Amino acid sequence: xxxxxxxxxNLTHIDFTKKSHMMQxxxxxxxxxxxxxxxxVRLVCxxxxxxxxxxxxxxxxxxxxxxxxxxxxxxxxLLFCYSxxxxxxRKIEDFCTYDTRAxxxxxxxxxxxxSTLNRxxxxxxxxxxxxxxxxVEILMQEGHVNLKNIYIDGTKIExxxxxxxxxxxxxxxxxQAKLKEQLINELGLPxxxxxxxxxxxxxxxxNNIRNIxxxxxxxxxxxxxxxxxQYQREYERIKETLDKLEKYQEHLSIxxxxxxxxxxxxxxxxxxxxxxxxxxxxxxxxYNIQLASSGAFIVGAMGSQKSNDVHTLQPFLEQMMPRxxxxxxxIVADAGYESFDNYAYLNDKGLVSYIKPSNYETSKxxxxxxxxxxxxxxxxxxxxxxxxxxxxxxxxxxKDQVRKYxxxxxxxxxSYKCYECMACPHNQSCIKxxxxxxxxxxxxxxxxxxxxxxxxxxxxxxxEEGITQRINRSIQAEGMFSKLKDGxxxxxxxxxxxKSILSDxxxxxxxxxxxxxxxxxxxNQTGVIxxxxxx
Numbered sequence: 001x002x003x004x005x006x007x008x009x010n011l012t013h014i015d016f017t018k019k020s021h022m023m024q025x026x027x028x029x030x031x032x033x034x035x036x037x038x039x040x041v042r043l044v045c046x047x048x049x050x051x052x053x054x055x056x057x058x059x060x061x062x063x064x065x066x067x068x069x070x071x072x073x074x075x076x077x078l079l080f081c082y083s084x085x086x087x088x089x090r091k092i093e094d095f096c097t098y099d100t101r102a103x104x105x106x107x108x109x110x111x112x113x114x115s116t117l118n119r120x121x122x123x124x125x126x127x128x129x130x131x132x133x134x135x136v137e138i139l140m141q142e143g144h145v146n147l148k149n150i151y152i153d154g155t156k157i158e159x160x161x162x163x164x165x166x167x168x169x170x171x172x173x174x175x176q177a178k179l180k181e182q183l184i185n186e187l188g189l190p191x192x193x194x195x196x197x198x199x200x201x202x203x204x205x206x207n208n209i210r211n212i213x214x215x216x217x218x219x220x221x222x223x224x225x226x227x228x229x230q231y232q233r234e235y236e237r238i239k240e241t242l243d244k245l246e247k248y249q250e251h252l253s254i255x256x257x258x259x260x261x262x263x264x265x266x267x268x269x270x271x272x273x274x275x276x277x278x279x280x281x282x283x284x285x286x287y288n289i290q291l292a293s294s295g296a297f298i299v300g301a302m303g304s305q306k307s308n309d310v311h312t313l314q315p316f317l318e319q320m321m322p323r324x325x326x327x328x329x330x331i332v333a334d335a336g337y338e339s340f341d342n343y344a345y346l347n348d349k350g351l352v353s354y355i356k357p358s359n360y361e362t363s364k365x366x367x368x369x370x371x372x373x374x375x376x377x378x379x380x381x382x383x384x385x386x387x388x389x390x391x392x393x394x395x396x397x398x399k400d401q402v403r404k405y406x407x408x409x410x411x412x413x414x415s416y417k418c419y420e421c422m423a424c425p426h427n428q429s430c431i432k433x434x435x436x437x438x439x440x441x442x443x444x445x446x447x448x449x450x451x452x453x454x455x456x457x458x459x460x461x462x463x464e465e466g467i468t469q470r471i472n473r474s475i476q477a478e479g480m481f482s483k484l485k486d487g488x489x490x491x492x493x494x495x496x497x498x499k500s501i502l503s504d505x506x507x508x509x510x511x512x513x514x515x516x517x518x519x520x521x522x523x524n525q526t527g528v529i530x531x532x533x534x535x
Contacts, residue, residue: 031103040518041101044080047514048072051134056127067116069109074120075131076105077112083511085488087504089114089121121507125499128506129301133323135513136299140327144517145295146528147327149469152292152316153334153477154309155485156273158492159285159501161265166283167251169259176248183241199245206238258305261285267498271307275491287493287501290316291509293476295528296516298509299324303502309336314345314407321349330354332473341405343453348409353457354469360458373430375416375444386416387444389430393420395444403447411447418442468532475531483512 035041049072056071069077080101081092096102096111112120124131139145176195183198184191187205209231212218218231228236255261260270260283268285276282290312292300300320304312313333320328331346332354346353362368371377372390379388387395401413421427422440431442460466485491490508493501520526 035104043518044076048076069112082507083514089117092117125503128503132506145297147294147324148329150292151332151473151477154290155481156271156286157289159265159268160493161262161268161285165263166270172248172251202242209235265496269305291480297513301505301509303498310339313337313342332469340411340450341407341409344409354460355457357454357458391424393418413447416444472531
């Protein structure tokens with residue numbers, strides 16, 4: 001006779017101990033007895049209890065019923081789950097239901113469901129940055145971080161948007177210009193008419209045809225076997241044209257100063273990623289995430305819509321300045337952050353630059369030292385302000401250029417030109433520009449101020465301290481992304497919009513810091529972690 005373990009007589013057994021032949025006395029013990037004293041869950045409780053959570057608590061009303069789990073306990077659960085690589089609200093719900101560590105954190109409260117967890121995480125979007133800063137201040141008080149040296153690096157993380165939902169600026173502008181030209185010819189407008197004027201004329205034409213349809217009592221018909229009147233056809237054509245103009249303008253408005261965006265996540269920009277599954281350099285919707293580390297802890301995080309790191313340094317430091325400004329001293333970053341306005345900004349704020357010059361490696365090569373086309377390998381006559389090339393010809397100074405940056409800094413570009421290059425035997429090896437290869441004129445353009453900033457930064461990174469700073473940047477700054485992507489398996493965002501993904505990054509940064517602090521406690525490590533060159 002067959003016997004089903006879970007069912008008998010087609011009835012599901014809810015009590016799985018009903019058929020047991022032994023009597024067992026069940027007792028409810030305190031969950032804390034199962035949690036070691038050096039467990040990470042106890043550390044989470046201690047850290048959260050030290051924080052000022054008044055801003056989060058103020059969002060809860062004193063009226064009405066109390067929440068199933070208070071916001072402080074919810075924060076403990078969420079922070080611990082992020083440190084364990086658990087991001088899904090449904091998986092966090094399972095964790096709260098079945099895991100002993102979650103029972104300790106909940107303190108006897110009922111496990112929250114996934115919708116409650118998601119609402120709470122949404123609420124934290126306005127407070128996650130402050131939570132990270134408070135954690136850093138706790139680390140500073142305990143001597144784990146000093147913020148004297150800040151190591152900055154960035155990485156691109158793919159958005160939750162669809163990979164083929166792109167809108168390109170060039171395509172939109174091309175279609176917009178084509179439609180504008182077509183309307184100018186159709187309406188007989190001046191060729192230099194602005195887009196606003198053309199749109200106004202189309203609006204006027206649409207209002208006219210709409211009024212005619214109302215006055216003539218035109219009945220619009222649709223479907224097979226229906227014959228549209230000429231007025232209806234004209235109305236639909238102008239309406240379609242007007243909709244296109246509005247759509248193109250909306251696309252450009254969403255883009256702002258970017259070159260692309262995603263239809264399913266308007267804040268995401270299409271960027272070239274290292275993870276290229278199609279091996280064709282495909283652009284994907286992503287965000288440029290910047291992390292600042294010190295003492296092997298994350299002390300700041302920022303999300304950017306710009307793919308190039310050079311545009312992120314100033315807004316990142318501006319974000320940290322109000323809270324950390326009096327502690328910052330040395331800014332260490334790789335060659336991707338080098339630019340005149342970044343150098344000028346650091347100098348203006350009194351910060352020491354340890355940015356690796358972009359030509360640091362190439363300048364060591366023999367081919368670079370022997371390149372006759374570079375001004376460094378030419379003779380300079382200071383009293384005449386001219387350069388002498390290998391063939392003895394003179395490069396005279398022409399009109400200077402003034403470049404203004406969005407940050408407000410101004411740079412002067414010196415320009416030198418030689419007019420005797422046509423019959424020069426070194427023409428091919430000297431003029432290497434693709435547009436001017438074998439040309440008749442040699443141009444040199446450079447910024448003396450930028451060259452001075454670069455020389456100072458190069459001198460900084462080549463000292464003993466500079467070598468130590470570069471070692472720590474490569475280990476600490478780049479190591480954070482290794483913990484993020486490989487350690488916690490966070491390689492793609494799960495939310496949309498810049499505000500939501502930044503909140504998620506802040507929570508992950510809190511989780512990484514928590515793991516590092518727990519590791520130091522287990523190993524009885526104290527003080528600020530700093531790596532040095534192996535002898």
